[in-house]
Amino acid sequence: MGKNINSINGISPALEKIAVNLAGDTTFAIPAKAIFVGTGGTVIGRAPGSSADVTYKNVANGQLLDGYFEIIRSTANGTTAADLVAEF
DSSP, X not given: OOOOTTOXXXXXXXXXXXXXXXXXXXEEEEEEEEEEEEEOEEEEEEOTXXXXXXXXXXXXXXXXXXXXXXXXXXXXXXXXXXXXXXXX
């Protein structure tokens, strides 16, 4: 039987993508499964159920941060990367 390209080894591609507005902190109703970073820098985010932020420094242009994110912090709160896209 052929493989289901939507779920290979339990990994499925993002079905929805939205630009992250860094003018304010972004809280997702459904956790993002990854964040694409168009222009590199620092990304500050929080995992679902966590009480502490995590800082990703020196993120490269075009890098995909794989993991679940409930919150992405704004530029005023330390995120310096730009052109972020949340993938769901």
